[in-house]
Every structure is written in structure tokens, then in C-alpha cells.
Amino acid sequence: MSLAFISIRWLDFLDILLVAILMYQLYNLLKGTVAIRILLGILSLYLIWKLVEALKMELLDEILGQFIGVGVIALIIVFQQEIRRFLLIVGNRSILAQPRIRKKFGAWKWNDQKVEELNSKAIIKACFNMSKSKTGALIVISKDSELKYHASTGDQIDGIVSSNLLETIFFKNNPMHDGGVIIHANKIKAARCILPVSDNPKIHASYGLRHRAAVGITENSTAVAIIVSEETGEISFCKNGNLKHKLEIDELRSLLEREFKN
């Protein structure tokens, strides 16, 4: 297509469409967080700078120019968490992350080769029993990363997953029952772990720190989390920061199988 003074190619439409999708994803990521206000602040500053530049106000132009000059580094520091989360979402949804594709390429098998298959039956049984007895629990199951930093905040266990071990850890009188358990490669790596608490405003006010910690860790990693509520016995599942509540055992089973069946 060609107008009198500009020529527009079909690729330009694609370019605009991709930018729109990117902006929409960015908006979704930042919606309701304090980061959106910071972004608006930066945008306002940029617009003022452009105005000052057009009006040839040299002193202000110079000061704002210097400030904007280091803007990229400042942006990376200020939006560190959001950039991390964005890249995780892109990585998780990318075609290369699909297990079937990874298996086709030998080099991409580094995770699948070593990782022991998860004993999801044991986890489901423990959750069922803890739900019945209203024992609070937070179980984080990591996929590729061992979540070493978060595991180091708790007590190291390194024991093979079993329903008895999980129930013992979360038993109310056990000093280790607080915090979260981290499972990797079918091993309970650590218990009593302190996890990042999400400030996501979408989490209903009736859910407290246990659920917020599950959202926090799954927003910042590819891990999934299971929560058993001490108050109601309700079982929830969290992935990418999204909670699914009031799960029946069969639903939990199919969610775990979908995530961890090789």
C-alpha cells in the first residue's frame, strides 16, 4: 500500500501488531502493581523532555537528557522483578519449552535425563489426608531450577518424597511445619522455607500469607505450588502466579500429571 507521502508495507502492519501484543502483555504484567505508576512516571518525564527539547530550553534539556541517558540501566534495576517474570512467561510459552520439542533435540534433554519422575501419588495422598485433618501445608514442586536460594532459607532434608514424610513435616506440633517445603527431582529438598510473598492485588483478601507465598514463588519461577488451608482444609494449586481453588483430589491429580508426566 502506498499513500502520497508515506509508503506502508504489510510488514509494518505486522510490526505494529507485534508491538501492540507486547504492550498488552506488559500492561497485563504490571496491572495493579506499583510498577505501573513508576512506568507512568518515566513516560511523563520522557514526554516533558521531548517538549523541553522542542522548545529549545537548553539547561532543562541537558539535565533531563542526562537523566534519560542512564534510563535503560535505571529501568532494568527498577523493573528487575517484572523483567524476570516477563522473560519467564515468554520462556514457558515458547515453543522450545514444550517437552515434545525438547525431547526431539538431544541437547535440550538436560533436565529430562536426570530428573527422577515425581511421585505425585504420595503428594496427592498427603494433601488428601492434610485436607481432612485441616493441616496447613505449602508444597512447592520445582521443575528445572532447584530453587537453591529459597531452599537455603529452610532446613535441608534431601529425602525421597513420601506421603508420611510430608504429613510429618506439616504436623502441627512439628517445629518444621511452618513455611514451605521445596521438592525437586522427587526429593524433599528442604522444609520451613521462607518464600517471596506476592503483593498481587488480584489475590482475594480472605487468603493470607500461605497463599501469597505460593503465588510469590510461582510468579518468580517455573515451579508449581500446592496449598492446603489450615482454616478450611481447601486444596489450591498455583502456577505462574495463578491460583486454582477448592480442588477435588482428581483435579489435583490431573494438574500434577499434566505438569510432571514425562
Ligand SMILES: Nc1ncnc2c1ncn2[C@@H]1O[C@H](COP(=O)(O)OP(=O)(O)OP(=O)(O)O)[C@@H](O)[C@H]1O
Ligand atoms: N513467606 C512465607 N513463606 C512460606 N510460608 C509462609 C510465609 N509466610 C507465611 N507462611 C506460612 O503461612 C502460615 C500463615 O498462613 P496464613 O493463615 O496467613 O495464610 P492463609 O493463606 O490464610 O492460609 P490458611 O488458609 O492455611 O490459614 C504461616 O504459619 C507459615 O507457615
